[in-house]
Amino acid sequence: MxxxxxxxxxxxxxxxxxxxxxxxxxxxxxxxxxxxxxxxxxxxxxxxxxxxxxxxxxxxxxxxxxxxxxxxxxxxxxxxxxxxxxxxxGAAVIAIGADEYKPTEYLYGEDDRVLTQLELEDQITKGEDRLINSQSLVMIQCVGCRNEDRNYCARICCSQSIKNALKLKEINPKMDIYILFRDMRTYGFSEDYYREASNKDVKFIRYELDDKPQVEAVEEEGRPVLRVTVTDPILGKRLAIDTDSLAS
Ligand code: SF4
Known part of the structure; x- marks a missing residue:
């Protein structure tokens, strides 16, 4: 346009x-x-x-x-x-557009608490109760990207995650938000928002491609949660995070 x-x-x-x-x-x-x-x-x-x-x-x-x-x-x-x-x-301009990648892992499509970042944004905008009142949210970065099938960085998802994390912290500051990443690539001045998210207690945990997070749906003291396990390279330990929602 x-x-x-x-x-x-x-x-x-x-x-x-x-x-x-x-x-x-x-x-x-x-x-x-x-x-x-x-x-x-x-x-x-x-x-x-x-x-x-x-x-x-x-x-x-x-x-x-x-x-x-x-x-x-x-x-x-x-x-x-x-x-x-x-x-x-006399001339043609081809605008190819873009489709959102639909994950094939982390229970996406099997459990409605697992969302893409665009679906998460949609729920935030609509003020979906279940999401807004979540105690915790985990985001997993580089899903379906920077691997053998697609060996490039999409360049937008890190900023998109930070954007949604900051928006959720604004709406519900008590929500625990974890971002599991391989590298945070908030390009250019977007780096400032990465720092802002960190200052607002969004927790960043790095993971390696050969040791990706695992997600399972379980019950913890009668409460249905998504359990995300990931190795924290700084602690050198395997962490288990129980979360209400997951974005990938
Ligand atoms: S590094 Fe960030 S921007 Fe690049 S593919 Fe991974 S999640 Fe997307």
Missing amino acids: TCALSIANQGHEVYLVEKDTDLGGTARRIHYTLEGLDVQAYLRDLVRKVYQHPLIHVYTDAIITEATGYVGNFVTKVKSDRGVTEIKH
């Missing part, structure tokens, strides 16, 4: 083709930034500008059925909520 607005503001006609029903993609699931900015307000404003721009034509629920031509002279057929449209255009 930013790109469409930039091109349209230079006087070129833009056809914005969106496969979903609404514009915004994953940003629709992000409510606040680490710096405290309101993402939904920003997004609403962006969508409004796009729809109101006389040179931008939006097609939602769209799929591209045919694309031919060459640089400077493309013809693309789009099937959308407006029917079938043939668009002649």
Whole structure:
């Protein structure tokens, strides 16, 4: 949308083709930034500008059925909520978007107390009682990342965890929050928020790839908890943390 607005503001006609029903993609699931900015307000404003721009034509629920031509002279057929449209255009910008990774470990999908960071953010925003009143929350970092399948750092999840940890500490300062990490990579000035979380008693415990945390659902004195066991390299001991919720 930013790109469409930039091109349209230079006087070129833009056809914005969106496969979903609404514009915004994953940003629709992000409510606040680490710096405290309101993402939904920003997004609403962006969508409004796009729809109101006389040179931008939006097609939602769209799929591209045919694309031919060459640089400077493309013809693309789009099937959308407006029917079938043939668009002649000189250039194309491909915005691939992003899907959230769904973990295959740590009881994700088997126990509804295990959430992704976006699901956690959603529950925080909705003020879900069970989460907000939790005594404890464990976050596990680098899930499905920096391993053989995906040998890179996603660069956003450490900041996302710190963001949600700080938000929860603001709402419920008594909640015990543990972040199990391999390396904390809060890039650039985000490091300040890492320090802030540490000062607010968020506990950081490092783990190694060959000794990952283990999670099991158990009962402790009649209370159902998720038991997370992890080796603390500083203490040199195996810790067992009983938690009400887990984010990965
Ligand atoms: S180091 Fe942090 S930002 Fe990088 S993949 Fe792991 S959790 Fe994500």
